[in-house]
Amino acid sequence: MSIELRGFYGGMQLEGHKTESLTRPLQQASLPDFLILPLKQHIGEANRSLVERGERVLRGQLIADSSSSISAPIHAPSSGIVRNIEKRPIPHPSGHSDTCIVIDLDGKDESIQQQVVYLDSLTASESIELIRRAGVVGLGGAVFPTSEKLLRASENGIDTLIINGAECEPYITCDDVLMQTYSDEIIRGTGYLQRIFDPVRTLIAIEDDKPEAIDAIGQALETQTLTQTELVIIPTFYPSGGEKQLVQNLTGKEVPQGQLAFDIGLLCLNVATCVAITRAFEQGESLVSRIVTVSGNGIAQPGNWETRIGTPVDHLISLAGGYRVDQQDSQHLVMGGPMMGFSLSSDCVPIVKASNNILVMQQPTIPMTPGYHDECIRCGNCAEVCPAQLLPQQLYWQARAKDYHRSEEYKLFECIECGCCSAVCPSQIPLVQYYRAAKSEIQASKQALIKSDQSRVRFEFREKRLLLKKQTDEERRRLKREALQKNRLQNKAADSTVDPVQAALARVRAKKQARGSSPKNTTELSAIQQQQIEEADERRRAARIERR
Ligand code: SF4
Numbered sequence: 159m160s161i162e163l164r165g166f167y168g169g170m171q172l173e174g175h176k177t178e179s180l181t182r183p184l185q186q187a188s189l190p191d192f193l194i195l196p197l198k199q200h201i202g203e204a205n206r207s208l209v210e211r212g213e214r215v216l217r218g219q220l221i222a223d224s225s226s227s228i229s230a231p232i233h234a235p236s237s238g239i240v241r242n243i244e245k246r247p248i249p250h251p252s253g254h255s256d257t258c259i260v261i262d263l264d265g266k267d268e269s270i271q272q273q274v275v276y277l278d279s280l281t282a283s284e285s286i287e288l289i290r291r292a293g294v295v296g297l298g299g300a301v302f303p304t305s306e307k308l309l310r311a312s313e314n315g316i317d318t319l320i321i322n323g324a325e326c327e328p329y330i331t332c333d334d335v336l337m338q339t340y341s342d343e344i345i346r347g348t349g350y351l352q353r354i355f356d357p358v359r360t361l362i363a364i365e366d367d368k369p370e371a372i373d374a375i376g377q378a379l380e381t382q383t384l385t386q387t388e389l390v391i392i393p394t395f396y397p398s399g400g401e402k403q404l405v406q407n408l409t410g411k412e413v414p415q416g417q418l419a420f421d422i423g424l425l426c427l428n429v430a431t432c433v434a435i436t437r438a439f440e441q442g443e444s445l446v447s448r449i450v451t452v453s454g455n456g457i458a459q460p461g462n463w464e465t466r467i468g469t470p471v472d473h474l475i476s477l478a479g480g481y482r483v484d485q486q487d488s489q490h491l492v493m494g495g496p497m498m499g500f501s502l503s504s505d506c507v508p509i510v511k512a513s514n515n516i517l518v519m520q521q522p523t524i525p526m527t528p529g530y531h532d533e534c535i536r537c538g539n540c541a542e543v544c545p546a547q548l549l550p551q552q553l554y555w556q557a558r559a560k561d562y563h564r565s566e567e568y569k570l571f572e573c574i575e576c577g578c579c580s581a582v583c584p585s586q587i588p589l590v591q592y593y594r595a596a597k598s599e600i601q602a603s604k605q606a607l608i609k610s611d612q613s614r615v616r617f618e619f620r621e622k623r624l625l626l627k628k629q630t631d632e633e634r635r636r637l638k639r640e641a642l643q644k645n646r647l648q649n650k651a652a653d654s655t656v657d658p659v660q661a662a663l664a665r666v667r668a669k670k671q672a673r674g675s676s677p678k679n680t681t682e683l684s685a686i687q688q689q690q691i692e693e694a695d696e697r698r699r700a701a702r703i704e705r706r
């Protein structure tokens with residue numbers, strides 16, 4: 159079986175700068191004194207901390223999670239005491255701070271008891287849930303929660319499984335050394351994915367500038383039995399590792415705008431994600447480390463380190479021999495590569511799940527912030543290289559004018575931020591930075607709109623509730639008034655049928671009767687007493703007659 163490569167639109171040939179960091183084998187980074195773990199290290203909802211200040215945690219312990227399906231939990235990468243949960247600078251293009259769990263490590267690296275997983279007894283959905291609980295995200299840079307991707311793929315059904323070993327951006331070699339070092343785990347992970355999805359075919363794609371990785375994967379494939387699996391060597395051409403570009407190159411299928419590969423029956427996963435899946439299945443291990451390249455002309459000893467998530471960047475820099483002495487004042491730090499990376503304002507930020515590379519350069523490789531630059535001369539170079547087939551110069555004008563409605567019409571969100579347009583622009587316009595700023599503002603205004611909509615709905619609900627209460631109270635008062643009025647009228651009607659004089663007499667009689675029936679007056683006199691009273695009355699009468 160051999161497939162015909164179809165190529166993809168746009169792209170460009172770049173100088174690789176890969177050998178600098180490949181001169182040393184993969185090294186294990188030592189534990190730093192403390193780790194900084196941002197609660198959000200993936201696309202989707204932020205996690206909530208499950209630990210408190212002063213609490214002891216063990217390696218692999220769940221420390222942050224979310225109830226949202228588009229999220230990935232965070233686990234403690236080593237043992238220690240939670241120092242604090244606080245806002246810290248995080249590695250992000252915005253340069254903003256975010257909530258992080260800071261753990262002071264005790265150096266013991268004690269682990270929780272790993273659960274034994276009986277793979278044969280797991281259903282597909284149980285396997286995907288296990289991957290979710292392990293906090294696995296796409297390690298190729300997208301950091302999309304892998305379980306969510308697998309769930310959507312299983313709903314659609316998968317025809318072709320693609321394992322992405324096309325690490326196309328200059329300077330970055332972490333996937334290359336991963337394929338050389340953990341080729342067996344990659345192939346076993348591919349086998350687990352085949353068992354979940356039962357694809358018709360599986361393609362493992364590696365660029366031709368990685369001969370050791372190709373050999374290692376080829377040998378691992380020979381020793382393990384996988385069904386309908388082919389190792390495909392593709393030309394080194396940027397951005398051949400982009401998901402849509404790789405799909406088009408391998409299958410000829412174009413993923414429609416606004417959709418992802420799993421929407422058209424393809425599942426594409428990075429080689430490092432594959433290893434994380436294998437470790438979750440075989441060892442019950444959560445995603446607590448990754449391989450990070452440290453490279454560039456401003457670092458003393460470039461190389462690759464297997465690094466715990468949360469390790470401060472300055473710790474890795476010191477493992478790589480520190481900044482080159484002659485470059486200390488002018489070093490420029492980038493997280494990621496020169497094409498898709500973003501500037502770091504300091505080396506105090508932590509390594510996160512998305513960190514594939516720390517690039518230390520003497521000078522910025524491309525302008526990193528929108529600022530002074532020459533005007534667009536409408537040369538059209540940017541449109542020729544755009545792999546997403548967009549009109550970068552139009553997007554630039556719209557982003558500059560903050561005409562975000564038109565930006566969306568011109569498919570701003572289809573831009574994969576590959577940086578090809580910026581790289582070929584003769585006016586050196588930092589186009590990608592304009593697009594990133596526009597995307598952030600659009601997303602922020604959409605969030606604000608959602609929030610204001612929610613506030614409006616809450617306000618309207620409260621107003622309705624108060625109005626309803628007012629109406630109910632008024633109705634109750636009206637009914638009471640009517641009842642009183644009706645009572646009064648009935649009494650009046652009853653009174654009008656009686657002679658007032660007779661009625662008054664009747665009332666007097668009733669009163670007298672009431673008095674006569676009082677306990678005092680109802681006391682019965684004995685017959686002797688009665689006789690004595692009568693005799694006294696008689697004597698008073700006789701005395702009156704005599705006096706006359
Ligand atoms: S950064 Fe965006 S607009 Fe520029 S070439 Fe890449 S995909 Fe096209």
Ligand code: SF4
Binds near residue numbers: 582
């Ligand atoms: S490459 Fe630069 S100058 Fe040329 S059209 Fe694009 S934005 Fe304008």
